[in-house]
Amino acid sequence: MSEKPLLRLEAIDKSFPGVHALDHVDFDLYKGETHILLGENGAGKSTLVKILSGSLPKDSGRIILRGKQVEITSPYHARSLGIGMVYQELSLIPSLSVAENIFLGRLPKSRFFFVDWPGIYKKAQQILKRLNLNIDPTVPVRHLSLAEQQLVEIAKVLSLNEQILLFDEPTSALSEEERQQLFNLVNELRERGISIIYISHHLSEVPLVGQRVTVLRDGKKIATLPVNEADEDTIIRMMVGRELKEQFPKEETSPGKPILKVQGLEIKGALNHVDFTLHEGEIVGIFGLLGAGCTTLVRALFGLEKIDSGKIYINGRRVTISSPEKAIGLGLGYLTRDRKDGLIHPMSVVSNITLASLKGISQLGLLKHRKERQVGEKYVNELRIHPPDLTRKLMYLSGGNQQKVALSKWLCSGSKILIFDEPTRGIDVGTKAEIFQLFNQLTKEGVGILMISSELPEILAMADRIFAMRRGTVTAEYRRGETTQEKLLKSVS
Amino acid sequence: MGEQRKKLSTTKNNPKSTIPSRVPSVASLMSQWISMGGEVIRKNLLKGGPIIALLFLIIYLAFASPYFFNLSNFLNITRQSSINAILAIGQTMVIIGAGIDLSVGAVLALSASMSAVAVSYWGLNLAVGILLGLGTGALTGFITGVIITKGRIPDFVATLAMMTTARGLALILTQGLPVPSHFTALKLVGYLPAGLIWLGSGNVLGVPVPAIVIVVITILGWMVMTRTTLGRAIYAVGGNREAARISGISYVRTKIITYTIMGLLAGVAGIVLTGRLNSANALMGEGAELQSIAAVVIGGTNLFGGEGGVVGSLIGAFIMGILGNGLNLLNVSAFWQRVILGLIIIGVVIFDQWRRRRFAV
Numbered sequence: 097m098s099e100k101p102l103l104r105l106e107a108i109d110k111s112f113p114g115v116h117a118l119d120h121v122d123f124d125l126y127k128g129e130t131h132i133l134l135g136e137n138g139a140g141k142s143t144l145v146k147i148l149s150g151s152l153p154k155d156s157g158r159i160i161l162r163g164k165q166v167e168i169t170s171p172y173h174a175r176s177l178g179i180g181m182v183y184q185e186l187s188l189i190p191s192l193s194v195a196e197n198i199f200l201g202r203l204p205k206s207r208f209f210f211v212d213w214p215g216i217y218k219k220a221q222q223i224l225k226r227l228n229l230n231i232d233p234t235v236p237v238r239h240l241s242l243a244e245q246q247l248v249e250i251a252k253v254l255s256l257n258e259q260i261l262l263f264d265e266p267t268s269a270l271s272e273e274e275r276q277q278l279f280n281l282v283n284e285l286r287e288r289g290i291s292i293i294y295i296s297h298h299l300s301e302v303p304l305v306g307q308r309v310t311v312l313r314d315g316k317k318i319a320t321l322p323v324n325e326a327d328e329d330t331i332i333r334m335m336v337g338r339e340l341k342e343q344f345p346k347e348e349t350s351p352g353k354p355i356l357k358v359q360g361l362e363i364k365g366a367l368n369h370v371d372f373t374l375h376e377g378e379i380v381g382i383f384g385l386l387g388a389g390c391t392t393l394v395r396a397l398f399g400l401e402k403i404d405s406g407k408i409y410i411n412g413r414r415v416t417i418s419s420p421e422k423a424i425g426l427g428l429g430y431l432t433r434d435r436k437d438g439l440i441h442p443m444s445v446v447s448n449i450t451l452a453s454l455k456g457i458s459q460l461g462l463l464k465h466r467k468e469r470q471v472g473e474k475y476v477n478e479l480r481i482h483p484p485d486l487t488r489k490l491m492y493l494s495g496g497n498q499q500k501v502a503l504s505k506w507l508c509s510g511s512k513i514l515i516f517d518e519p520t521r522g523i524d525v526g527t528k529a530e531i532f533q534l535f536n537q538l539t540k541e542g543v544g545i546l547m548i549s550s551e552l553p554e555i556l557a558m559a560d561r562i563f564a565m566r567r568g569t570v571t572a573e574y575r576r577g578e579t580t581q582e583k584l585l586k587s588v589s
Numbered sequence: 590m591g592e593q594r595k596k597l598s599t600t601k602n603n604p605k606s607t608i609p610s611r612v613p614s615v616a617s618l619m620s621q622w623i624s625m626g627g628e629v630i631r632k633n634l635l636k637g638g639p640i641i642a643l644l645f646l647i648i649y650l651a652f653a654s655p656y657f658f659n660l661s662n663f664l665n666i667t668r669q670s671s672i673n674a675i676l677a678i679g680q681t682m683v684i685i686g687a688g689i690d691l692s693v694g695a696v697l698a699l700s701a702s703m704s705a706v707a708v709s710y711w712g713l714n715l716a717v718g719i720l721l722g723l724g725t726g727a728l729t730g731f732i733t734g735v736i737i738t739k740g741r742i743p744d745f746v747a748t749l750a751m752m753t754t755a756r757g758l759a760l761i762l763t764q765g766l767p768v769p770s771h772f773t774a775l776k777l778v779g780y781l782p783a784g785l786i787w788l789g790s791g792n793v794l795g796v797p798v799p800a801i802v803i804v805v806i807t808i809l810g811w812m813v814m815t816r817t818t819l820g821r822a823i824y825a826v827g828g829n830r831e832a833a834r835i836s837g838i839s840y841v842r843t844k845i846i847t848y849t850i851m852g853l854l855a856g857v858a859g860i861v862l863t864g865r866l867n868s869a870n871a872l873m874g875e876g877a878e879l880q881s882i883a884a885v886v887i888g889g890t891n892l893f894g895g896e897g898g899v900v901g902s903l904i905g906a907f908i909m910g911i912l913g914n915g916l917n918l919l920n921v922s923a924f925w926q927r928v929i930l931g932l933i934i935i936g937v938v939i940f941d942q943w944r945r946r947r948f949a950v
Binding site for chain 2: 398400419420421423424425430432436437438439440441442443447451452454455458461462463465489505
C-alpha cells in the first residue's frame, strides 16, 4: 500500500441550501483496500460517494484517478471510469427479471439484433453463483425479498467488472447470515485487487471488512486511521465529539398519567414483543439504526402497518388502530420520516398546515377561510417559515422550510400524542432550538411526544426516557441522564 | 417582469404609509388601490393563460368575421358549448383528484335514455323521469368510484370498462332506436314533454336555459373546490395520495364522492342534450369524454392531479366552442378544424408549462 493511491480526493467541497455538506474533505483509496467511511447521519458520507459516482456535482476540489485529474459528470461517466455504486435505496425495476436487471441498459445482443436470452440467463447465473446466491435469474425482481433484492443490486454492479466499488450502507436490509455472506464477498473482491469504499452505521462491521477508516462529522474530515487503531470507543468519540450547549433547551416536566400504552406489539419479521408506555407531558425517545424497526413501530401505532398481535391502550382504553383517519380521531399525529410522504407539493403552504385539522376550520364541510389564514399565519410566524407567503405552493419552499410546514401541520392538529420520526431532519441549528422550545410548550400542555431520532445529542437531551431498539426488539431503556452516546450506540449495534 | 412591478409599487407606497396621519390621503389610498389592482391583475394574468387565449380568440374573430361579434351568435355558442362545459366541470374534479373519467359520454347517453324512456314509454311524469335520469348518472358514477377504490383498479381501466358497459345498457334500454320512436316493441305513451325540451332549448328573459345551468354548476363546482373540505380532500388526494392518507383524509370516500358528482353531471348534460335534440338515443355524446378532457387541459388543470380549477375548464370549453363557431363562420372545413384544435391544445399546454416554471405559480 506504499505506492501511489488509485484514487485521491482533494479539498472536495459541496453546499446545499442552508447546509455545508462537505467542507474541503480529503480522501484517498489504494488498490485492493476497503476504506470505511463513518459518521453520524448528515455528516456527508452519502454526499461524498454520490459525488464520486457522478450523481451529484461537486462545488470545488479535485478528483485524481490513476494519477490523472478527472471531472465525473454522470453515473454513466463514472461507470466508464471504472467506478460502480451499490445504492442504498434500491434501483431495481420490479417488473423485470433478475437477469434483465443485472444487464439493464446493456443487454447482450445475438447476431441479428435480437436479445440473446439464453446467453443472458447463463451469464446472470454465473454472476449469482460467484455471490453464492441461489436465485433464479428468470424471476421478476418483485418476487424477491428485500435482502435478495439488495444482493441482486450488488450483483448488478459486480457484473460491470469495475475497479472501484462504492457501498452505501449495504447491510441495512440484510439478515445476519446474509451480512456474513456479503463480508466474505467484499473480502474476496478486495483480494482480487478491487478497491472499495464502504459506508456503514454498524461499527461492529469495521474490523470485519475494512483496512482503513475515515470519520466525517458535520461535513469535515476528522481523521483517517488504520483499522487496528480504530477501536469502537475511539471511533464513537470522533463521530459524535461535539459539546452540548443550550442547543437543547429541555425543561423538566413531571409526567402525568399514561396516555399511550403498548403491550407485546408484534409484526412478523419486523417487531418482536415491544412494550412501552408514554405519559402525559413526557418525551420518549426511540433510538435505533436503519432497519431496527423504529419506523415500523410508529407506523403500526398510526394504523399504517398491520399488527399481528399485541395491545394498544390510549388513556387506559384498549383501541385498535386500523387507519390513519382512526389514529387522528384518537388524538394521534405522525410526522413521517420522509417528508415527501407527509406533504402535498402542489398545495399551498396554508392548506398543508391545516390539512390534518380540517374539522377545526370548517363547519358542515364549509371551510372558514379567515380562520384558516389566522392559523396559518400563527405557524408561519412562530416557526419562521420562509418566505412568509401562505399561498405559495409547497414545492417552491426549501427542504428545511417544508419540514417546518410538516411540523406545523401536527402542532396545529391539537393531537394529544405526537409521533415525530426525525423531526429535525434538514433543519438548521437555530430553528432546531425553536422547535424544541415548542416541544416544551406542548409537554407543558400535557401532550406526550414519541420521538425517533438518529441524532444522538438531540435524543439524549430532549427525551425523558430513551428506548434503544435493535432488530425489532427493545434492547435497553434509559432515563434521561442515565446513558451516554457511547452506551446508547453500543446497545443498538 | 412581475417582480419589478411589485418592487415599484411597494417603493411608491412606503413613503406614503409612513406619513404620521390617521386619515390616509386620497392620493395614498389611490396609489394603494392601484398597486393592489396591479397585484390582482398580475396574479390573474399569470394564472389566466386560458383567459388570455380566449380574449385573443374573440378579438381576432371579431375582426375576421362580420357575423361573429353579436349577441345572438354568442347565445348560440353558449348553447353549443353547454354540454361540454357541464362535463368539463365534473371532469376537472375527477382529474384534480388524479383520476380520469372516460365513461362520461356513455353515462350521458344512458342517463338521457333513461329519462326519455321513462317519460315516453313508461308514462312517468317529467319530474320523476328527470330524477330517474340524474339518479342513473349518479349511481353509475358511484359504482365507478367503488370499483376503482374497492377493486383497486386504475381509474383509466375502470372508466374504460364503464364506458362500454353504460353504452351497452343504453342500447338495451332504447333497443337501439331514438326515443321516442314508433318502431320499438314498447308502447309509445307520449312524446317528450315540453318541459324537457325547454331545458335544452328554452329561454328565461332571453337567456338560454343551458347557459343558466352552466353558470349554476360552475358556481357550485367552484364553491366545492375552494370552500369545502371535500374540495380540499380532492386536491390532497390528487396531489399526494399517501400524504393525504396520513393526514386522515379518506381516499376511498373522496374518490367515490368525486365520481358520483361526475356521474350526476353527466346525467345533467344528458338531459340538457335531450332537450336540445328533442330526442334521446344510445349513441349520444360519443367522444364527449375526450372533448371534456381537452377542455380541462386547455383550462390549465394538471392532468396528473393536485392542481387546477373549474373556472379554467369552463373557459377551456368556451375556447373550444368559439373556435368551432368562428372557424365555421370563416368557412374552414370541419376536417381542418380538428387539426387546428389539436394544435391549440398543444400550444396552450406548452405555454402553461412555461408559465409555471417561469413564475413559480
